[in-house]
Amino acid sequence: MLTVIVDGNNVVQALGLRNLPQVEEFLVRLELAAVNKDWEVTVVFDGPERLLPRESGPLVVRYIQGKTADSLIERMVYQTKDRMQVIVVTQDRAEGTLVRGFGARVWSANQLQQELG
16 A cells, blocks of 8 residues: 655645635545555645545545644654655655655656546
């Protein structure tokens, strides 16, 4: 099973999703992909809750306030035993370089879009 961690605000902005219904549609597509591809997906957003949080199932949506999504993503990757099975989706080069150093793989927002079909 792949663990896919999405840098929420970063990816949403890169994909040009401008409103909450578009973001919610994206999350639904992610959830369907998680079920169909046997992924475990976590989307991490900076700031206050804007969408319905999802705390369990194939898609988890988390919000972090007072820190950056990057800090939580880094901790999640670092704490994973099999980091070769982790994919972090981000456009942030520094974040990508850091999690690659931990042993995770990195996808761009466009690579994720291609996987979603």
